[in-house]
Amino acid sequence: MPDLRDVESALDEKNASANQRSLTSHREFIGGVITQFFYVAAQVGVGAFFINLTLETWSGFEAKDASYLLSIGLLAFMIGRFVSTGIMTRIPASRLLAIYGIINIVLCGIVMTGAPGVASIAAIGIFFFMSIMFPTIFAMGVKNLGSKTKIGSSFMIMAIVGGAVMPYFMGKIADGHHTALSYGLPLVCFIIVAVYAALYDRLSAKTV
Numbered sequence: 079m080p081d082l083r084d085v086e087s088a089l090d091e092k093n094a095s096a097n098q099r100s101l102t103s104h105r106e107f108i109g110g111v112i113t114q115f116f117y118v119a120a121q122v123g124v125g126a127f128f129i130n131l132t133l134e135t136w137s138g139f140e141a142k143d144a145s146y147l148l149s150i151g152l153l154a155f156m157i158g159r160f161v162s163t164g165i166m167t168r169i170p171a172s173r174l175l176a177i178y179g180i181i182n183i184v185l186c187g188i189v190m191t192g193a194p195g196v197a198s199i200a201a202i203g204i205f206f207f208m209s210i211m212f213p214t215i216f217a218m219g220v221k222n223l224g225s226k227t228k229i230g231s232s233f234m235i236m237a238i239v240g241g242a243v244m245p246y247f248m249g250k251i252a253d254g255h256h257t258a259l260s261y262g263l264p265l266v267c268f269i270i271v272a273v274y275a276a277l278y279d280r281l282s283a284k285t286v
Contacts, residue, residue, distance in 0.1 A: 110219020119240030120267035151205040158209030179272030186265035192258035
């Protein structure tokens with residue numbers, strides 16, 4: 079994070095006044111914290127249930143084979159971070175985040191079908207399109223906070239508690255029905271990500 083200790087002395091009168099706004103007046107920040115909670119929940123859930131998903135939907139696969147596929151998903155996540163960062167030099171971050179959110183909604187829908195092989199491949203695709211979500215949501219959420227950036231960042235980090243909540247509920251669905259159906263919860267999370275990204279400019283404009 080940038081050193082913000084002397085930021086107030088460097089601001090002009092207009093910016094100094096805006097800098098005194100309450101965190102709760104920044105709708106893009108509030109939306110960012112909520113979205114980060116659900117995004118991290120989705121990320122943890124997608125990864126935690128990947129092996130079970132593969133074993134249940136892809137006949138002939140053993141745990142070691144499913145683990146290998148999971149490593150491919152994590153590699154896709156890393157590649158997606160680099161590739162998408164390059165794309166972001168040409169496409170606004172909020173727009174790319176919305177596009178990736180929509181793609182992951184579709185991929186989660188495919189996973190929910192439980193189609194042999196296809197479900198696992200779609201789940202690997204989810205990793206790729208999740209790659210930029212955490213840092214992008216983080217940056218968008220704290221962008222306009224001025225001297226409150228550090229405290230705002232603390233709230234954004236605390237939002238990762240969503241990752242502790244999601245496995246419980248996905249596990250309930252997996253135990254009662256099928257692991258593929260449990261990916262409906264990450265699907266809902268990605269809807270929230272896409273909506274936040276699509277409304278970001280409007281939320282920022284409404285900050286009072």
